[in-house]
Amino acid sequence: xxxxxxxxxxxxxxxxxxxxxxxxxxxxxxxxxxxxxxxxxxxxxxxxxxxxxxxxxxxxxxxxxxxxxxxxxxxxxxxxxxxxxxxxxxxxxxxxxxxxxxxxxxxxxxxxxxxxxxxxxxxxxxxxxxxxxxxxxxxxxxxxxxxxxxxxxxxxxxxxxxxxxxxxxxxxxxxxxxxxxxxxxxxxxxxxxxxxxxxxxxxxxxxxxxxxxxxxxxxxxxxxxxxxxxxxxxxxxxxxxxxxxxxxxxxxxxxxxxxxxxxxxxxxxxxxxxxxxxxxxxxxxxxxxxxxxxxxxxxxxxxxxxxxxxxxxxxxxxxxxxxxxxxxxxxxxxxxxxxxxxxxxxxxxxxxxxxxxxxxxxxxxxxxxxxxxxxxxxxxxxxxxxxxxxxxxxxxxxxxxxxxxxxxxxxxxxxxxxxxxxxxxxxxxxxxxxxxxxxxxxxxxxxxxxxxxxxxxxxxxxxxxxxxxxxxxxxxxxxxxxxxxxxxxxx
Numbered sequence: 506x507x508x509x510x511x512x513x514x515x516x517x518x519x520x521x522x523x524x525x526x527x528x529x530x531x532x533x534x535x536x537x538x539x540x541x542x543x544x545x546x547x548x549x550x551x552x553x554x555x556x557x558x559x560x561x562x563x564x565x566x567x568x569x570x571x572x573x574x575x576x577x578x579x580x581x582x583x584x585x586x587x588x589x590x591x592x593x594x595x596x597x598x599x600x601x602x603x604x605x606x607x608x609x610x611x612x613x614x615x616x617x618x619x620x621x622x623x624x625x626x627x628x629x630x631x632x633x634x635x636x637x638x639x640x641x642x643x644x645x646x647x648x649x650x651x652x653x654x655x656x657x658x659x660x661x662x663x664x665x666x667x668x669x670x671x672x673x674x675x676x677x678x679x680x681x682x683x684x685x686x687x688x689x690x691x692x693x694x695x696x697x698x699x700x701x702x703x704x705x706x707x708x709x710x711x712x713x714x715x716x717x718x719x720x721x722x723x724x725x726x727x728x729x730x731x732x733x734x735x736x737x738x739x740x741x742x743x744x745x746x747x748x749x750x751x752x753x754x755x756x757x758x759x760x761x762x763x764x765x766x767x768x769x770x771x772x773x774x775x776x777x778x779x780x781x782x783x784x785x786x787x788x789x790x791x792x793x794x795x796x797x798x799x800x801x802x803x804x805x806x807x808x809x810x811x812x813x814x815x816x817x818x819x820x821x822x823x824x825x826x827x828x829x830x831x832x833x834x835x836x837x838x839x840x841x842x843x844x845x846x847x848x849x850x851x852x853x854x855x856x857x858x859x860x861x862x863x864x865x866x867x868x869x870x871x872x873x874x875x876x877x878x879x880x881x882x883x884x885x886x887x888x889x890x891x892x893x894x895x896x897x898x899x900x901x902x903x904x905x906x907x908x909x910x911x912x913x914x915x916x917x918x919x920x921x922x923x924x925x926x927x928x929x930x931x932x933x934x935x936x937x938x939x940x941x942x943x944x945x946x947x948x949x950x951x952x953x954x955x956x957x958x959x960x961x962x963x964x965x966x967x968x969x970x971x972x973x974x975x976x977x978x979x980x981x982x983x984x985x986x987x988x989x990x991x992x993x994x995x996x
Contacts, residue, residue: 509821511891512878513708519950521545521878522709534705534713541950542874544901544931546716549789549873550695552899553718556785557693557778557866564691564720565684569672571697572653575662580844581671581837583664588646590623591703596639602703603644606632614750617805620644649700665699670865673721674837677849688851688861689731689774691722695870707822709871716870723851723861724774726835731773737780738762743797744769756797769800771812771832778866782816782828789873790896791880795819799826809836811862818876827876829867835860881951893951894974897994903930904990905947909959911936919958922968922983926956929987930994948973954993956986 516522520539524531538546558564578584590603603623604615610632615623623644626632634641651665666672673692680692695718705711743756744764759767761776770776779798786796801813816828838849838860850858881893897903906923908915916936923934933952935943940957947955955971961980962968968986969978970993981989990996 507821508882508884509708509879511884512882515891515949516542516878521950532713534702534711536709536712536871541901545877545895545899546870546874548899548901549877550716550718550870552789553785553868554695556788557718557720557781561691563686563689564693564722565680565686566693566695567673567676567680568696569666569669569676569694571666571699572655572663573666573671573675574655575664576844577671577675577841578650578664578667580840581674582840583650583667583671584648587649587667589649589703590618590620590644591647592623592627592641592644594634594637594639595642597634597637599634599636600703601635601641603627605704605706606635606641609635617802620646647703649702651699651701667700668698668867669694669696669717669719670721670837670867673719674841675845677723677838677841678847681851689722689724689728691720693718693720695719707820707825709875710820710825712871718868718870720778720866721833722774722778722864722866724772724864725851725859726862729773731777734761734773734777734780737777737784738765740780740783742779742783743794745797745799747800747802750799750802764798770814772864774864775812775814775830775832775866778864779814779816779830782830782866786816786818786827786873786876788896789877789899790894791818791876795876795880797824798830799824807831809834818872820876821879825872827869827872829865831865831867833863833865835862837863888948888976890945890949892945892948892973895951895953897953898996900951900953901931902933902947902950902952903954903994904932905943905952905955906932906934907940907943907955907957908936909940909957914963915958918962922956922958922986926987926990930990944971944976954990 519541521542523537523539525535525537526532558566591600592603593600607613607615607626611630627641650667653663655661655663673694697714698717699714702711702713705713739760741758741760743758745756746769761780764770765776787793795818797817799815799817806813811832811834814830815826817824818827842849851861852858881895883894884891904926906919908919923932926932944955953973957969966983967980968983970981971978
């Protein structure tokens with residue numbers, strides 16, 4: 506069995522991730538998070554907030570509506586430009602995303618190509634329907650947004666947002682007035698986005714409903730230097746340049762400062778976020794060699810962008826974007842000024858007005874979870890069971906409390922410890938089965954530490970703490986337990 510198959514099986518069995526609406530056959534591209542998965546997702550998001558938001562004094566969080574009027578997406582360009590290429594089988598009528606079909610069949614990189622170019626490749630390479638082998642139609646474009654008719658009469662057209670960014674842009678003036686923020690400053694949002702994917706696939710990778718964590722960082726384009734970068738400019742990253750992609754060469758390791766000097770990263774502000782992304786994902790347990798930053802090719806880059814650099818992770822199926830870094834210039838705010846007729850400029854103390862430029866790091870939370878599960882999973886024949894080696898900070902459950910035996914005194918003492926610890930930690934209590942089976946169950950959901958109440962506990966008020974990674978045990982007084990756990994969990 507493939508590693509990812511084992512992971513998805515455990516994920517369902519132990520309450521990480523369930524297929525959505527499974528009792529009715531499910532809905533492709535949608536998943537539900539169970540009790541353990543919810544905690545894992547929450548802790549990753551909390552860590553993201555701590556790392557990117559709470560550590561800054563100039564980034565403000567907001568939460569905006571999932572439903573937005575059509576005019577927003579007319580202004581942003583989504584109505585015309587938020588499209589994917591599709592092709593339909595003439596025989597079985599199944600619809601496929603054309604660029605993915607070509608990439609799967611030929612391993613060619615065709616992202617960003619137009620319908621005519623994709624149709625030509627399908628004909629030249631004789632690519633057929635993967636379901637029935639039938640001939641494919643010419644490639645067309647398909648808008649990915651979910652349309653809604655709002656109101657009792659359904660006479661107002663709206664859409665489920667395809668990204669969290671537009672909610673930030675339309676609230677730029679509100680946030681600016683309410684916070685009195687000074688450039689540079691950021692507005693962040695964590696929330697759901699929706700895209701009517703043609704062919705959702707690869708588990709948590711390509712979804713119709715997903716969670717984004719985005720920052721729109723507003724800057725004065727005349728201010729090229731960013732003071733905060735000096736603390737991160739020597740962070741080493743693996744870069745796949747445009748030249749390397751065209752010549753089929755591998756990534757090259759360099760500091761973010763070197764990447765700036767080579768004009769791979771277009772601004773010091775983006776370099777700052779890229780360095781922090783590298784450190785953040787390493788802190789989640791992703792190996793350095795499984796992280797790279799790919800400079801998007803010119804033909805992939807939106808016309809208004811001054812440069813896009815994707816952070817990609819090496820998954821079981823290949824490299825995939827997890828964070829998109831874009832220098833969006835002043836495109837979005839200018840478009841909303843044009844369509845709304847509102848003044849969205851920033852006014853300096855001397856009265857000078859500008860439309861700020863925007864640096865955007867956009868994180869896919871479900872893709873991050875997939876990566877964490879993949880690189881935390883340990884196939885352990887020696888131990889006799891497979892388990893997750895989560896970094897303690899994001900482990901869904903931090904501590905398990907077990908009585909050694911099913912004896913009343915041990916159970917009562919264990920429950921007493923459990924009730925005290927749950928005030929500070931995510932804790933479970935388990936008295937079912939042998940102690941070995943309970944350790945196995947705890948390992949399987951990545952619990953870093955297991956506390957066992959035994960005969961000695963009843964004599965001297967001490968317990969054992971078992972380390973998940975080493976299986977070694979240490980004896981600790983109950984009165985010192987909370988402090989000891991905080992140190993072990995790095996809280």
